[in-house]
Amino acid sequence: MTDGKIADVKATGGDDKTAPKLELKTPFGVAAYASTVLKKGSGTPTDDKSIAVVKYTLVNGTDGKVIDETYSAKETGFDVGDATLISGLRKALTGVTKGSRVVAALPPAEAFGDQGNAQIGVKGTDTVVFLFDVVNVATKLPEAEGTAVTPTAKNLPEVTFESGKQASFTMPKADPPKDLVIQPLIKGKGAKVEQGDTAVVTYTGALWRNGQIFDSSFKQGPTASFSFPVGAGRVVAGWDKGIEGQTVGSRLLLIVPPKDGYGDKGQGEIKGTDTMVFVVDILAKY
Template structure:
């Protein structure tokens, strides 16, 4: 459950919708890219005006799963803004050491470039305005209506819309804690007990994953359901959005409530974890009125840890 929404304007280039669309083509002038997968690419953009067609090139052919339209994936990217005969680097997760989760609706040109590619691929997409932000551009990101965008994307790991924990079942809760039931690939159901909630944070591993332990500073990909102990009401769930959620654990400033930072640290990838979060480790005395959470509410989360990536 995100406490602080962090969406930088330049990062939004990769996850906001534009308008229009066209098929992939090869056109001059030619953008040249070199470098190994996972390493910052060297990108050479000619000192001339960009062509008007969408250009897509698979620079490195991966051998992993094929990206489907409903999938999300973790990847690294570099973005250049090509304006007239000049260009500038807008943002690079390679140099920032921050892979990102590509989820939701992409720019039309970027979607065309990436759908059908295999994980492990490096893809170049030269996206003209009609396949990017259209006639409005994106002033917040410094993109004019006439600017062409150049993306180089390394596709690391895909996640299905219904991705869930994959480990060994250990518990379903109970014994004074909520009881959790679930079918693989579907949102868990949380049944609250009639007893009072615990006064301190409780972490219970329901499914033990076989992956590496989550460490501070990693970008974590997760599915979750959040409910209020006193009413049993579900106030948020990534499952309802049909895409996983990502955050950096232990970030400064924090990206999630303290109960997540504390309770998920050290959990292994593939695990399903129940977090019983008192107000002090949740939204504090102010609560979260927009979510229907009072300052006295204890929250219950069931979190599936799908992946953890070093930044």
């Protein structure tokens, strides 16, 4: 069924802890993307340089079942400029303002495609309905910016960085440090990242022993970023320790020994004896 009208979708109730209830006649489907603003906010509209911080509920239009919601949890930040984001979500999140409530209907072509998403119970013919409240809008820097810092410590890796591409490293001919090293390369002038904040970063990670890059946010594209809650243990301890207290706009060189990384067991190609080296740009926080 693809003759649904977005004007017929209603939202009732809901608060900071409880998701609004979406009222729609099932099965609901649309042939093309459609959205409407239920409540208009204020401020600067989001664009591809924005992080839209929202609370949302996602509903399967075919049966009306809730797929996911974040009103009962922490709000979610979406990088509006991330080309890997589902196209319908990017459309819905572009041009909105803080305080707005928006509902959007995403046909398969703007959501999960003909293959659907079996993990969340969405078939290739299902329209998904996305209702969200914009809690905040943060600006994402394209890359680190601020004051260059000249490292004073010896035997640090040399980092070569080109805009929009993963960094490369020249490792010193020396044993790696036994303790975590947090070396700013650029000191940003933005807000300080505190425990409990969500940091938005780009990064490249390599192994001290051979300089081989094992991971990079740039593998997802030149504008892709990675977000994580600082101090929540969702990343290796070296990241939580290294990024807390830094400022938005900073570029950090983090040298992470096993005890602050993956420990004696390692992970994948990273051995239990490997020291990891990261360059991290802090682009935003919320």
